[in-house]
Amino acid sequence: MDFQLTEDQANLQEAARKFARSELPEIARQLEENNTPPGRDLIKTYASMGFLGMNVPESLGGMGLGNVDALIVLEEFAKISSAVAFPIFESCVGPVKAIERFAPASLVEKVVPAVCAGKLVVAVSMSEPEAGSALTDLKTRGEIRGDKVVLNGTKRWCSGGGHADGYVVYCRLSDEPGAKGIGAVYVEKEAEGLSFGANEELMGFRGIPSSDIYLDDVAMPLDHIIVPAGGFGKLMAAFDLERCGNATMALGQGSGALEDVLDYVQERHQFGKPLVDFQAVQMKLADMKMKTDAARLLIHRAASNAENNLPSILDSSLGKCFANQIAREVAGDAMQLMGAYGYSKEYNMERRLRDSWGWGIAGGAIDIQKINIASAMVGRRFDQRR
Known part of the structure; x- marks a missing residue:
């Protein structure tokens, strides 16, 4: 059991972080304002850098990396915005994985390499x-x-x-x-x-x-x-990985909010000193750090423990449920610490809070994840109809 990123993973994370922070904030702002998806040129740029289908086998046009590697990159993009991260989500943990794992070979060869090349969404x-x-x-x-x-x-x-x-x-x-x-x-x-x-x-x-x-x-x-x-079970097995992606998209809202507010409370002065010098702010920051780290560990555990490259329903539901919950809490706390600046559309915080609520609905609501967790604990599914 090793909680450290490997050297390759750390380098991958840094490359994703550097690209996302330098190239994507203005694009994210435009997508938010216009409610339009990333353009095909951007998607092709992602492909050229190897960010699409990172965990797809090299024989199908991917990089052949692991699920944790893909989630590490996904979080760095999600910290910028859900919209700029979504093409990576779709290609690494979304519907493409169901096609890769279970579709006839002719369909796999038609679709998956084209997605990895940025030619198909x-x-x-x-x-x-x-x-x-x-x-x-x-x-x-x-x-x-x-x-x-x-x-x-x-x-x-x-x-x-x-x-x-x-x-x-x-x-x-x-x-x-x-x-x-x-x-x-x-x-x-x-x-x-x-x-x-x-x-x-x-x-x-x-x-x-x-x-x-x-x-x-x-x-x-x-x-x-x-x-x-009769293949519903296979679809849900692939969806267990998508839950990890959903959880990471939610986590990105929380961890991104924490990074932003950490800078803010050190720069913003009130009563003659930085906000971070107030004990109440320090406690809030500590709570936010504990929540985001715990969520990340649950998500990465689910991906690491995956059998046949797909996580269990218990592990993926635990990660999704917790990440969905804490993303809302952390983004909300960060907005409160930033005051009117956090509430303003000139800054990212109010968008992070809105997106955090969405990830707790999309891909199976928080309460449904709790049912999944309880079902796995007792070893049987519950009939909600009777």
Whole structure:
């Protein structure tokens, strides 16, 4: 058990930090103001520096690094903003990993190297109007007709909706009830019958487009079925890694807030001395440091303990739940220490607080993570319907 970064990891972290801090703050501000996603030129820059698909095998265009390596880089980008970090999130711990691990080889070779090269953006589409936390209530259907799978239904809250080039669509692929009938299909943006709702106006997550997706007899080749009916467990195994990514995006809001406010309280003077000289401020800083370090350790433990490169539901839910909670607390405390400056849109703190709340909703709400944790502790799933 070693809690130190390796020399390679430390160098990777420093490279990511240097690039993010020097190149991304103004871009992040523009994405926030305009509510637009990172441009393709920026994504290609990420690819050229090896930041996309870091934990994807080299044979598929990635760097062949570990999940912890990817999360270390993701946090440095998330400290700048959720929007500038999102392409790394999608390529390293999001839907691309489900394709890499479980899709037919023809689809893997078509999609994954293109993502790593910055030529393709892939999003996941899980939720529906009546299926969010109750994900096994999905109604979107995929029906095999000859050499095609034909999809019909409506998806909600797709991060990347209308912007991404392809979508990992969770859907019902058989008449089996609940999870037994669910699988996933890769749907290309240009597919006939696919359309999108308006870009949602959310409290936070500006620069991460979110919209409804409408599927009207959308036909895809059979090798676009990532997992068939009955593969819900595989999808959730891949999603356990995505939870670690969500947790790291939340952590980035908290650790970034701590770094910003630490500078502020040393520069800002009141009553003739720096704010940091007041004992109440010192205690608040210590609390913030303990929370962010503890969250990071939980997340990295989940990634380090992963079997077959995918974390357990217990470890990933612990990391996500705690990181989601403390990100809100740390960003809120940092805003309070900065006073009116923290509340002003001229500074990053109010955005960090808004995004922190979003990460505790996206990818499974905080309370759902607690149910996952309790289920793992007692060794059985709880039926919420009875």
